[in-house]
Amino acid sequence: MLKYFHKYANPVKFLTIVLPVRKIMGILSLGVLSVGLIFALFLSPPDYQQKETVRIMYIHVPAAWMSLMIYAFIFFSSVVFLVWKFPLFLILAKESVTIGVIFTFTALLTGSLWGKPTWGTYWVWDARLTSFLVLFFIYLGLKLIMESFSYSSKGDYTFAYLALIGGFNLPIIKFSVDWWNTLHQPASILRTGGISINSEMLIPLFLMAIGFLFLFIYILLVSVDINLKKRKIMYYKNKPNN
Amino acid sequence: MIDEILNFINMDGHSFYIWTAYFIPLTLIFSYILIQRSKLKRMKKYETKI
Amino acid sequence: MIKLFFLFLLKDFKNYLLDSNKSWFAISFFLLCLLIFPLTYGSSVDLLKKTAIASIWICALFSNLISLESLFKEDYQNGVLLQYRINNIPFFIIVMTKCISHWVFTSLPIIFFSPIFLIFLSGSSNDAMGLFFSLLFGTPLFSLVGMPIAALTLGASARGPLLIFLSIPFFLPIIIFGVLGVNSFNNGSYSEYYLLCAILSISIVILPYITIKILWESLK
Numbered sequence: 001m002l003k004y005f006h007k008y009a010n011p012v013k014f015l016t017i018v019l020p021v022r023k024i025m026g027i028l029s030l031g032v033l034s035v036g037l038i039f040a041l042f043l044s045p046p047d048y049q050q051k052e053t054v055r056i057m058y059i060h061v062p063a064a065w066m067s068l069m070i071y072a073f074i075f076f077s078s079v080v081f082l083v084w085k086f087p088l089f090l091i092l093a094k095e096s097v098t099i100g101v102i103f104t105f106t107a108l109l110t111g112s113l114w115g116k117p118t119w120g121t122y123w124v125w126d127a128r129l130t131s132f133l134v135l136f137f138i139y140l141g142l143k144l145i146m147e148s149f150s151y152s153s154k155g156d157y158t159f160a161y162l163a164l165i166g167g168f169n170l171p172i173i174k175f176s177v178d179w180w181n182t183l184h185q186p187a188s189i190l191r192t193g194g195i196s197i198n199s200e201m202l203i204p205l206f207l208m209a210i211g212f213l214f215l216f217i218y219i220l221l222v223s224v225d226i227n228l229k230k231r232k233i234m235y236y237k238n239k240p241n242n
Numbered sequence: 243m244i245d246e247i248l249n250f251i252n253m254d255g256h257s258f259y260i261w262t263a264y265f266i267p268l269t270l271i272f273s274y275i276l277i278q279r280s281k282l283k284r285m286k287k288y289e290t291k292i
Numbered sequence: 293m294i295k296l297f298f299l300f301l302l303k304d305f306k307n308y309l310l311d312s313n314k315s316w317f318a319i320s321f322f323l324l325c326l327l328i329f330p331l332t333y334g335s336s337v338d339l340l341k342k343t344a345i346a347s348i349w350i351c352a353l354f355s356n357l358i359s360l361e362s363l364f365k366e367d368y369q370n371g372v373l374l375q376y377r378i379n380n381i382p383f384f385i386i387v388m389t390k391c392i393s394h395w396v397f398t399s400l401p402i403i404f405f406s407p408i409f410l411i412f413l414s415g416s417s418n419d420a421m422g423l424f425f426s427l428l429f430g431t432p433l434f435s436l437v438g439m440p441i442a443a444l445t446l447g448a449s450a451r452g453p454l455l456i457f458l459s460i461p462f463f464l465p466i467i468i469f470g471v472l473g474v475n476s477f478n479n480g481s482y483s484e485y486y487l488l489c490a491i492l493s494i495s496i497v498i499l500p501y502i503t504i505k506i507l508w509e510s511l512k
Contacts (some may be wrong), residue, residue, distance in 0.1 A: 041264075042250075053256045056263045063267065102274060106267035113263040117256050134461050141458045148448040157509040158444050162458070165440060165502065169462055172491070176465035180472060215271065222278045229285040236292045 011088050011228050022221040029214035036207030044204050053117045054201070060110040062209040063103050064132070066216060070100040071135065074142070075167035078160035088224075090156055093163060095223035097142050099216055104136045127181035131174045138166045297385050304393035318359040318398035325351040326409060337414055344415030345423055345474045349467055352402050352427065356434040357456050357463075359398045363390060363442040364507070365451075377511050383504045391435050391500070399431035422477030429488040430470040436495045437462050443506040465491070 040058035074096055077089040111129065112122040123129070145162055149155020251257060308315045329347040333339045367373045376386060402409075406427055407420040441459045445451050466488070473484030 037264075051256070053259060055260055059264060059267060098274070102267075102270050106270065109266060110263040113259045117259055134464060137457075137461045141461065144454055144457060145444070145448070148445075148450060148454055154447055154510060154512075157506070158448075161440070161502070161506050161509075162444055165462070169465075172465050173461070176468045180468045215275075219275055219278060222275075222282055226278065226282050226285055229282075229289055233285070233288050233292060 011091075014088055015225065015228060018221050018225070022218060022225075025214050025218040025221065029211050029218055032207055032214060033211035036204050036211050039204035039207055044200055053114060056110055056114040057201075058204045058208050060107060060114055061205060062212045063106040063110065065209055066212045067100055067104040067107055067132075067135065067139075069213075070096050070103060070216065071139075071167070071170070074100065074163050078163040081160050082157075082164065087156075090160060091224055091227050092220065094146060094159060095227060096216070096220050097139060097146065098223075099219055101136070101139045101143060103212070103216075104132065104139055108132060108136060125181075127174075127178045130177045130181075131170075134173050134177075135170065138170070142166070293382075293385075296381070297389065300385050300389040301392060304389050305396070308393055308397045314362065315397050318355045319401045321358055322351050322355040322402055325354050326412070329413065341414050341416065344410055344413035345419060346471055347413060348402075348406060348409055348423065349427075349430075349471050352399065352431060353434070353463060353467055355402070356398055356431070356438065357459060359394065360438040360442050360459065361452050361455055363394055363439065364446060365442075368446050368510075373507065374511055377508070383507060384500060387439065387500045387503050387507070391439055395432055395435040399427070399434065403427045403431060418478055419474055422474040425477075425485060426470045426473040426488070429485060429492060430466050433466045433488070433492055433495060434463060436492075436499050437466070440499055440503045440506055443503050443510065446507075446510050 036058070040055055044055070044058070074093045077093040080086060081089040081093065108129075111132075115124065116122050142159065142162060145158055146155065149158060251261075326347065329343070329351075330340055333343075364373070373386075376383070403424065406423050407417075410420050410423060411417065438459055441455060441462065445455045445458065448454055469484045469488050469491075473482075473488065476482075476484060
């Protein structure tokens with residue numbers, strides 16, 4: 001298994017298998033997302049408690065799942081980069097940061113838009129919301145550190161180490177914020193539970209989640225392609241006898 | 243017919259929340275995709291030059 | 293090894309003491325920060341009394357953040373760190389002495405005078421003991437957690453703002469447990485202190501190691 005791993009960690013070989021996959025992913029994500037949106041907006045029934053506002057869930061929950069998954073992806077690929085020094089994994093991790101920022105922002109925005117009609121406020125200092133805000137700031141920190149080292153290769157290791165420390169830190173933050181919340185806030189306002197999710201609601205939820213996943217893979221592969229091409233152009237430009 | 247469409251857009255009076263919640267994220271994501279695709283096209287042009 | 297450790301510790305202490313700018317900066321910044329809180333609350337003593345502990349913790353956080361910037365900067369820019377590496381001096385000693393001297397000159401004065409600051413902000417004197425212990429367990433964590441981040445940003449453009457932006461999310465758990473610990477101290481529950489001690493003992497083992505790795509990478 002590790003043999004294949006080595007073989008396809010080479011950027012050029014990676015690109016050859018990536019191109020067809022990217023096309024398939026692009027088409028699939030568009031199809032799944034449009035079907036999911038039709039289901040979410042028209043076909044799924046309104047909740048008997050939250051009425052039509054439950055439709056926000058179909059974009060909020062998949063975005064939240066995606067932002068957590070992307071962080072896990074960044075964490076594992078930077079660990080692989082630090083251990084085996086494959087440059088491809090660093091590029092994968094670096095390019096997925098911007099998408100992660102977009103998805104986390106989506107989760108926060110739709111969450112607050114969902115909160116206004118159901119809880120009565122846009123923002124509550126609830127454990128989950130607060131830890132998501134911290135996740136957003138960690139993403140922004142990763143983005144910032146990428147930008148501030150853009151002229152040297154020193155930023156590569158810096159980025160990977162920051163992703164590593166952030167990955168260790170996130171569970172601690174989640175735990176501490178949970179602890180802080182249980183002591184200070186009555187949890188009674190925030191009972192969103194009681195929505196028994198039936199199968200008609202699960203279909204658009206999963207469709208949107210799968211569509212977002214494919215979309216993420218598509219954008220990631222496009223960005224990696226851009227990055228590799230940029231490196232190639234830089235290399236040929238800086239070559240002495242050209 | 244028009245009434246039905248208006249009723250659907252109104253969404254029980256929660257139209258603002260639902261439509262912004264769908265509109266802003268989707269425009270963000272798709273505009274990012276368009277930007278990246280145009281970048282890729284530019285890169286391909288450069289590559290063929292070299 | 294131990295001899296070398298004390299030699300380096302003495303060198304760092306001398307460095308701090310001789311450069312009066314460095315040794316007084318953090319504590320004077322803390323005092324200035326503390327001055328802001330009573331002024332912004334108007335003249336309501338009630339509000340001040342309630343937020344005394346929180347404001348002392350916030351000021352400790354800010355003074356730590358400000359002084360983190362100078363942790364490795366001078367040695368890195370002078371090339372002293374590179375010399376250490378060439379001469380094969382174990383980096384563990386350098387990192388630990390830096391951390392200890394940073395803690396001694398930024399947090400130790402705050403810990404010692406924290407009861408006085410509490411009276412200064414008209415907080416209740418029952419909390420003084422709890423505040424003292426929570427600062428004692430919490431502030432070493434500020435220095436320890438800040439260390440790898442200070443090492444990460446070496447050589448970055450616009451380092452100060454970047455350092456502050458990166459390190460605040462990592463300081464959040466410490467400040468949460470620290471402030472909560474003081475509040476539950478009077479009820480006889482010390483669970484937050486145990487948690488702080490647990491995090492401290494884990495991070496003493498792990499974080500210097502990560503810092504050494506990062507420093508080695510930045511010196512390549």
